[in-house]
Amino acid sequence: MKYAFTAKGESWDSEIDPRLGRTEFILIYDDKKNELSAYSNSEITQQAHGAGPLTVQKIIDLNPDILITGNGPGKNAAEVMSTSEIKIITGAGDMKIKEALEAYKSDKITG
Amino acid sequence: MKIAIASGKGGTGKTTLATSLSSHLSETQDVVLVDLDVEEPNSRLFIRGDQTHSQSICKQVPEWTGDCSLCGQCQEICNFNAVIKVGTQIMLFPELCHSCRACSELCPESALPLKPRKIGMLNQIQAGNLIFVESRLEIGEQQAVPLISQTKDYIDNHFDESYIIIYDSPPGTSCPVIEASKDADFVILVTEPTPFGLYDLKLAVEVMRKMKKDFGVVVNRDGLGNNDVLDYCDMETIPVLARISNDRRIAELYAAGELIFSTIPEFKEQLLLLERSLELSTVVDPV
Ligand code: SF4
Numbered sequence: 001m002k003y004a005f006t007a008k009g010e011s012w013d014s015e016i017d018p019r020l021g022r023t024e025f026i027l028i029y030d031d032k033k034n035e036l037s038a039y040s041n042s043e044i045t046q047q048a049h050g051a052g053p054l055t056v057q058k059i060i061d062l063n064p065d066i067l068i069t070g071n072g073p074g075k076n077a078a079e080v081m082s083t084s085e086i087k088i089i090t091g092a093g094d095m096k097i098k099e100a101l102e103a104y105k106s107d108k109i110t111g
Numbered sequence: 112m113k114i115a116i117a118s119g120k121g122g123t124g125k126t127t128l129a130t131s132l133s134s135h136l137s138e139t140q141d142v143v144l145v146d147l148d149v150e151e152p153n154s155r156l157f158i159r160g161d162q163t164h165s166q167s168i169c170k171q172v173p174e175w176t177g178d179c180s181l182c183g184q185c186q187e188i189c190n191f192n193a194v195i196k197v198g199t200q201i202m203l204f205p206e207l208c209h210s211c212r213a214c215s216e217l218c219p220e221s222a223l224p225l226k227p228r229k230i231g232m233l234n235q236i237q238a239g240n241l242i243f244v245e246s247r248l249e250i251g252e253q254q255a256v257p258l259i260s261q262t263k264d265y266i267d268n269h270f271d272e273s274y275i276i277i278y279d280s281p282p283g284t285s286c287p288v289i290e291a292s293k294d295a296d297f298v299i300l301v302t303e304p305t306p307f308g309l310y311d312l313k314l315a316v317e318v319m320r321k322m323k324k325d326f327g328v329v330v331n332r333d334g335l336g337n338n339d340v341l342d343y344c345d346m347e348t349i350p351v352l353a354r355i356s357n358d359r360r361i362a363e364l365y366a367a368g369e370l371i372f373s374t375i376p377e378f379k380e381q382l383l384l385l386e387r388s389l390e391l392s393t394v395v396d397p398v
């Protein structure tokens with residue numbers, strides 16, 4: 001299973017970035033390889049408009065099964081999201097990445 | 112003659128002045144009042160008359176035909192993130208599109224033809240001798256500028272120089288107000304004599320100077336705060352065209368949708384003063 005997180009930093013101890021479109025980093029955790037990798041999203045946070053769709057496009061390209069985030073996508077971002085099979089889990093806003101993954105696995109946060 | 116009435120922020124009495132000035136002038140001249148505050152047009156509340164015309168206003172946005180090589184050039188050329196490639200499809204976000212046509216013209220497969228999309232409604236109302244035009248932005252539409260610019264085109268196509276045209280501009284100092292005042296012969300900045308009023312006035316003055324506009328100030332609710340606005344205008348040699356006193360009756364008449372100048376002589380005096388300084392009065396008024 002491949003997980004994507006919107007994050008304020010690059011490690012398991014970083015916090016979830018609650019803003020999907022303007023997240024600072026996208027983290028990908030592949031549990032088969034037990035590997036966490038970070039992708040900077042800084043160039044997108046400088047866009048005045050349309051950050052949501054671009055970030056989602058980037059996430060789709062990374063091909064995760066599940067996205068764990070805070071506030072969830074806006075209207076345009078949701079439209080882009082719906083072209084993929086990725087499952088969105090929201091409500092991880094004030095958690096660290098490792099806590100968010102635990103919370104998801106124990107069904108404390110859902111779509 | 113085109114006059115724009117603007118203010119650094121909302122709620123300064125801009126609409127009161129715009130509706131009063133145009134109603135008063137229309138007693139002797141041909142006047143068109145245009146509400147360009149397309150996100151929140153409210154002049155209509157003070158205009159009584161019959162609607163004589165109504166039309167949709169559209170902008171041109173690309174539509175994806177699906178016949179596409181997925182080369183991605185459209186996304187690369189768009190400065191506004193209004194077109195992106197997701198997987199095997201192209202998605203468009205019309206409310207972000209600035210109708211620059213770049214993607215449409217660049218597309219090697221001609222897969223992005225331009226189609227009209229409704230962005231607002233324009234209404235025209237005849238109120239006695241006054242003609243009133245307003246445009247309202249569609250809900251969800253984010254860009255005021257294309258609607259403002261097309262509303263001005265409508266005005267230019269329908270009313271020649273014999274009309275006095277008064278634009279009630281959107282508040283603020285960003286693109287919409289610049290679009291609304293850029294072809295005005297004169298801009299009236301409405302302000303209040305308070306620290307906030309002064310702050311916003313300074314910003315608005317900066318914008319007007321950059322645009323090289325002739326402008327003057329009308330102080331609304333005069334007597335409310337301090338003299339700083341007047342001192343500032345004095346120092347900067349900005350003409351103060353009129354000072355409307357802080358009179359509770361004005362607010363009451365405004366709230367009731369009444370014409371203020373027919374009831375309050377002091378208000379009418381200030382209007383006449385304003386009209387004279389703009390050289391708009393045709394009759395010598397026996398004040
Ligand atoms: S430029 Fe035209 S052909 Fe290329 S991806 Fe965009 S729509 Fe498709």
Ligand code: SF4
Pocket residue numbers: 172173188189190191192193194207208209210211212213214215
């Ligand atoms: S017309 Fe211009 S602004 Fe609109 S989608 Fe195409 S490139 Fe972007």
